[in-house]
Amino acid sequence: MGRVTDLAVFSALLTDEGRALLADLRHYEPAQELAVASRLRRSHPAELVSAALGQARLRQRAVAKFGADDAYRMYFTPNGVEQSTRRTVAEHRAAGFARLGVRSVADLCCGIGGDAIALARAGVSVLAVDRDPLAVAAARANAEELGLSDLIEVRQADVTEVDTSPYDAVFVDPARRGGRGRIFDPEAYSPPLSWAVDAARGAPHAALKIAPGIPHEIVPPEAEAEWISDGGDVKEAVLWFGTAPGAVRATLLPSGASLATPAPPPAPPVRKVGRYLYEPDGAVIRAHLVAEVARELDGGLVDETIAYVTADELRPTPYATAYEITDVLPFNLKKLKALLREREVGTLTVKKRGSAVEPEELRRKVKPKGPNAATVILTRVAGAPTMLVGRPAGLPEQG
Numbered sequence: 001m002g003r004v005t006d007l008a009v010f011s012a013l014l015t016d017e018g019r020a021l022l023a024d025l026r027h028y029e030p031a032q033e034l035a036v037a038s039r040l041r042r043s044h045p046a047e048l049v050s051a052a053l054g055q056a057r058l059r060q061r062a063v064a065k066f067g068a069d070d071a072y073r074m075y076f077t078p079n080g081v082e083q084s085t086r087r088t089v090a091e092h093r094a095a096g097f098a099r100l101g102v103r104s105v106a107d108l109c110c111g112i113g114g115d116a117i118a119l120a121r122a123g124v125s126v127l128a129v130d131r132d133p134l135a136v137a138a139a140r141a142n143a144e145e146l147g148l149s150d151l152i153e154v155r156q157a158d159v160t161e162v163d164t165s166p167y168d169a170v171f172v173d174p175a176r177r178g179g180r181g182r183i184f185d186p187e188a189y190s191p192p193l194s195w196a197v198d199a200a201r202g203a204p205h206a207a208l209k210i211a212p213g214i215p216h217e218i219v220p221p222e223a224e225a226e227w228i229s230d231g232g233d234v235k236e237a238v239l240w241f242g243t244a245p246g247a248v249r250a251t252l253l254p255s256g257a258s259l260a261t262p263a264p265p266p267a268p269p270v271r272k273v274g275r276y277l278y279e280p281d282g283a284v285i286r287a288h289l290v291a292e293v294a295r296e297l298d299g300g301l302v303d304e305t306i307a308y309v310t311a312d313e314l315r316p317t318p319y320a321t322a323y324e325i326t327d328v329l330p331f332n333l334k335k336l337k338a339l340l341r342e343r344e345v346g347t348l349t350v351k352k353r354g355s356a357v358e359p360e361e362l363r364r365k366v367k368p369k370g371p372n373a374a375t376v377i378l379t380r381v382a383g384a385p386t387m388l389v390g391r392p393a394g395l396p397e398q399g
Contacts, residue, residue, distance in 0.1 A: 006134050009051045013075065014141055018048060025056035026072055066114070073145045075138045080112035083175065085209070088253050089228055089235050090118035093207060097169055098122045100205050100242070106167040108159040108199070109174055109191075113139030113152065115209075119171075120151035128154045129162050160191055169205040169242075172196040176211055186214060193218075197239075205242035212237045212286050216248075216264070226251055229283035237286065250283040250319070257318035259284060265291040271300035271310060273328050273381055276393060278309040278320035279351070293319050303380045306354045314393050322393035323375055331355075331385035336376065337366040339389065344370030352378040355385065 012018050021044060028036050033053060040049045058076040065086045066074065076084075085093075093115065097105060102124060107116045110128035112135055119126045120143070128143075130136050136156040143152040155162075164170050174189035174196055176182060186193035193210065197220055200206030212227055212234045219225045223239040226249040249260040268291045278297060280290050285307045294300055297320075299311030314322060329335055340348065348368040350359035355378035362378070377388040 007137060009047060010075070010134060010137055012048050013051055013055055017044065018052060021048065021052040022055060022059075025052055026059075028053075028056060030057065030060075070117075070146065074112070075141045075145070076112055077132075077134050077138055079132075080114075080135060080138060083173075084111055084114040085118075085173070086230055086235055087114070087118065088230050090115045091121070092228065092251065092253060092256070093171075093238065094118040094122040094124065096240070097124060097171075097205070097207070100169070102168040102205055104167045105169045105171050106162065106164040106203075108162065108164075108170065108172045108196075110139055110154070111135050111173065113142045113154070115171060115173065116152050116154075117142060117146060117148060120148040124151070126152045127162075127167065128152055129157050129159050130154075131156065131158050160195060164199065164203060167203070169207070170199055170203040171207050171209070172199060173209040182211075184211070184213070186210065186218065197223075200239070200241040203241070206240070208239040208241075210237050210239060212283075216288060221246055224249065225287070227283040227286040228253065229281050230254065232281065234282035234286055248287045248289065250281065250287040250289050252281050252283060252318060255318055259287075259289055259292060259319055261289065261292055264288040265295065267291055267301075267304065268294035268309070269300040270302070270304050270382065273302055273325060273388065274299070274310045274312040275325060276311050276314050277302070277323045277325050277377065277388060277390065278311065278317070279323070279353075280307055280309065280320045284319050289319075293317065302386075303354065303382060306379055308353060308377070308379060323377065323388075323390045324393045325388050325390040327387075327389040328381070329387045329389065331357075331378070331387055333362070333365055336362075336387055336389075340366055340368055340374065341370075343372055343374065345372050345374040346370040347373035349373070349375040350378065351375065354378075354380040 058081050059071050061081050062071040062076055104125040105119050107126050107128045110116050110130045116126045116128040128139050140154040143149045176189055196208045214237055222245045223241055224244045224247040226238045228235050228251045230253040247262050248264055251258045280293050290307045294309045297311045297315050299309045302308045302310050346369050350362050357378050375390055
């Protein structure tokens, strides 16, 4: 379907009839879509019904990112749902701009407007720009639906031709997906990362949203690099300009805990496995700040290539999950199976880092059975395949 046709159908969703259809579909079950479509087509145009059903499916998917209150009022495109910033992350970034005293932002590659919404809610005036007419229509509709039109101006344009000089800051969210899926080369982003960096350098403040797997060596020296996780999942990295050149930061949402250093610290020592094992948050690992966590815990690595920290004491930290280790065994499935049988372990959590064994495969082979629970961590210790057996720290011993 062509963009002009798409836009006409999308516009129909903004009419009273389209809004009524979407309200009717808020709680529909996708498994009943054929029956629902047949019912609605008796009183509405077939093309509008199809568009409403598609939008209802997108809204259901968007709840995980935007929350039900916003998602069921907003309008989405398939790419918009896929590529939009999660609301908690967008709010965190908007708060960062606000702390810098930014009052206006040019939001380039705005998509359906998720970041623009967060910025406006933080009291920032936004110019939201995208070249996709359907995304622009959705962003404009979303600003209106959420009562933010006074703070968000939406413009269809090529972002490389937009004059950003009147704005306090620039935010760029390049497209990182193409016809063949995810794009890993930053110069293949649309627009390329090099263009976004040049745009950032020309503004008093800027933030560039990038994939969390970006190599550290291509981060510009004048940028602060921040890796963000939400609920334990790494969501994105951001290059900040006009803040702390060369600094690296890991931010964990929803708590807001933030670990930062002027530069990545030197690697921590490798040491014998102690009583506790700490699994750093993914943002800490991506930011190369495992050494900083090890320093805070007075610990070391179990292996120079593995991001597990071991220590003799249990210390509270928001940056890692702690496990109490009861057994350190060379990798041997027969020994593990015997140990789990002896301790009547039926609930087995398997974690891995630096091991080729898949958790489901291990569970299938050891056949856990019994009333107790345990955690098995498959990893390398000083280069050797190793099984660490234990439990989340702080839980009472079982059996």
